[in-house]
Amino acid sequence: MNETVLRVEGVGKRFTNVQAIDGVSLDIRAHEVVGLIGENGAGKSTLLKILAGIHRPDSGRIALRGRAIKLKSLADARNAGIAMVFQESSLLPNLSVAENILLGHEDDALRAGFYKWNALYGLAAAQLDKLDANIPPSVRTDTLSLAERQMVELAKALAIEERAQNEPVILLDEPTALLDTEQSDIVLTQIERLRTRACVMFVSHRLDEVLRVCDRIYVMANGRCIAQRERADCNATDLQQLMLGRQTHVEYGKRISTTSPTPLLSVRALCRADSYHAVSFDLHAGEVLGMAGAMCSGRESLCRALFGAEKPDSGEIVLDGHAIRLRHPADAVRLGIGYVPSDRRAEGIVSGFSVRENMTLTHLNELRRGPFIDLAREKELVGRWIERLRIKPSAPDTPAHHLSGGNQQKLVLAKWLIARTPKILILDRPLCGLDVGAKEEIIVLIRELAKTGIGILLIADTSDELIALSDNIIVMKDGIISGRFSAAAEKPSELQILERMV
Numbered sequence: 001m002n003e004t005v006l007r008v009e010g011v012g013k014r015f016t017n018v019q020a021i022d023g024v025s026l027d028i029r030a031h032e033v034v035g036l037i038g039e040n041g042a043g044k045s046t047l048l049k050i051l052a053g054i055h056r057p058d059s060g061r062i063a064l065r066g067r068a069i070k071l072k073s074l075a076d077a078r079n080a081g082i083a084m085v086f087q088e089s090s091l092l093p094n095l096s097v098a099e100n101i102l103l104g105h106e107d108d109a110l111r112a113g114f115y116k117w118n119a120l121y122g123l124a125a126a127q128l129d130k131l132d133a134n135i136p137p138s139v140r141t142d143t144l145s146l147a148e149r150q151m152v153e154l155a156k157a158l159a160i161e162e163r164a165q166n167e168p169v170i171l172l173d174e175p176t177a178l179l180d181t182e183q184s185d186i187v188l189t190q191i192e193r194l195r196t197r198a199c200v201m202f203v204s205h206r207l208d209e210v211l212r213v214c215d216r217i218y219v220m221a222n223g224r225c226i227a228q229r230e231r232a233d234c235n236a237t238d239l240q241q242l243m244l245g246r247q248t249h250v251e252y253g254k255r256i257s258t259t260s261p262t263p264l265l266s267v268r269a270l271c272r273a274d275s276y277h278a279v280s281f282d283l284h285a286g287e288v289l290g291m292a293g294a295m296c297s298g299r300e301s302l303c304r305a306l307f308g309a310e311k312p313d314s315g316e317i318v319l320d321g322h323a324i325r326l327r328h329p330a331d332a333v334r335l336g337i338g339y340v341p342s343d344r345r346a347e348g349i350v351s352g353f354s355v356r357e358n359m360t361l362t363h364l365n366e367l368r369r370g371p372f373i374d375l376a377r378e379k380e381l382v383g384r385w386i387e388r389l390r391i392k393p394s395a396p397d398t399p400a401h402h403l404s405g406g407n408q409q410k411l412v413l414a415k416w417l418i419a420r421t422p423k424i425l426i427l428d429r430p431l432c433g434l435d436v437g438a439k440e441e442i443i444v445l446i447r448e449l450a451k452t453g454i455g456i457l458l459i460a461d462t463s464d465e466l467i468a469l470s471d472n473i474i475v476m477k478d479g480i481i482s483g484r485f486s487a488a489a490e491k492p493s494e495l496q497i498l499e500r501m502v
Contacts, residue, residue, distance in 0.1 A: 006062070109123055145300070150175065171201050267279060300428065300459070306339075352400075362416070
């Protein structure tokens with residue numbers, strides 16, 4: 001039996017009135033990949049941040065190769081051979097990719113306080129090559145897409161392999177959540193390779209990935225480890241039942257009927273240099289219009305233009321039969337267009353605000369009674385949506401940055417629904433980072449919203465989600481629409497969509 005490399009015994013952590021984790025015990029053995037699963041808010045990310053030196057535990061013990069350790073910072077953890085890939089970006093946007101990957105560990109690429117740039121780029125390229133990531137080491141990180149930044153995060157963690165004296169411990173907090181199928185496969189292949197040189201703790205809501213790469217799986221609920229399973233002794237259904245205490249019942253493949261013959265939104269020959277060209281489509285009231293496409297296909301930029309966050313060079317946007325100009329997002333909000341971005345932490349919430357403040361931020365005028373906010377109505381509305389979406393922790397004054405990624409996603413959705421029903425809702429990967437139970441709830445909510453007449457423009461996390469949720473699908477490739485699939489015909493297969501994407 002492999003020796004135990006990292007052991008956690010009775011670890012607990014509390015944030016003000018929230019018990020994030022409570023008496024957690026687990027271990028990671030040499031050359032092993034351990035899965036950590038659970039509903040959003042179960043305590044997974046908090047546990048990983050304790051092991052990475054970001055949070056200090058209130059109780060319990062952590063031992064590395066049989067010796068108790070106290071991790072007071074990220075530097076302490078890295079010096080001990082523990083590296084983490086974060087669910088939210090930890091990269092410095094104003095630095096290059098190479099500087100981010102090797103920050104603090106430049107070795108021979110730093111001399112007398114000055115970088116030897118060619119050497120630095122070479123060291124960074126070696127880490128990116130492990131992931132087959134075609135990202136220039138010299139570019140600034142803030143110019144990268146969300147998926148590209150996630151690949152840089154992974155390369156940064158993998159760099160610990162060359163520095164660690166002993167077998168390193170690598171903590172992966174949903175590393176594939178923002179990646180497409182091909183990129184995810186590269187990451188999973190790297191995890192399988194890492195088993196020969198490291199031990200890994202892998203957090204993911206994609207149970208097929210967990211079952212592919214993990215040797216053992218711990219299940220967390222309400223801040224505690226409630227079960228441990230060997231991979232060979234369980235399947236996805238078993239793990240779902242352990243996480244939720246029930247089976248999921250959502251009719252995943254059910255389609256919604258479009259009832260309105262008149263377009264709610266029409267896009268005509270919309271163009272933006274280096275993003276998309278001559279894009280035209282209609283979105284009807286009550287319709288879920290799916291948008292498929294690989295990274296850099298132009299679909300994300302197009303969605304941002306429809307919310308006023310980017311300006312197209314030419315073309316026309318027509319809402320309710322009238323041409324509109326969206327100079328900035330405030331124009332879109334005023335016209336009844338809501339947007340749930342994929343980067344919820346950077347663009348969807350104000351992390352320093354509470355759950356209540358984030359939820360009502362775009363609706364203060366509707367909540368006014370004279371010159372003051374109607375606090376009773378605000379409290380009632382916020383409480384209703386916290387309960388409806390099962391946001392945890394449920395206290396309205398909880399700081400938004402204390403919520404798990406999945407609960408932050410629910411908060412961003414609630415922000416657009418709490419006081420005024422939008423005409424159009426643009427959803428960029430709304431199921432990203434959600435556990436199976438939360439996905440079920442959001443799928444039901446999307447269908448309910450469509451039935452009320454909201455037009456929904458959807459970028460999905462996976463092709464099967466897109467097919468299951470959409471009435472009609474458009475496919476983008478290299479900035480143009482390369483395929484269309486109608487609800488009137490038989491729904492497309494994943495292969496048919498993929499053929500239009502590549």
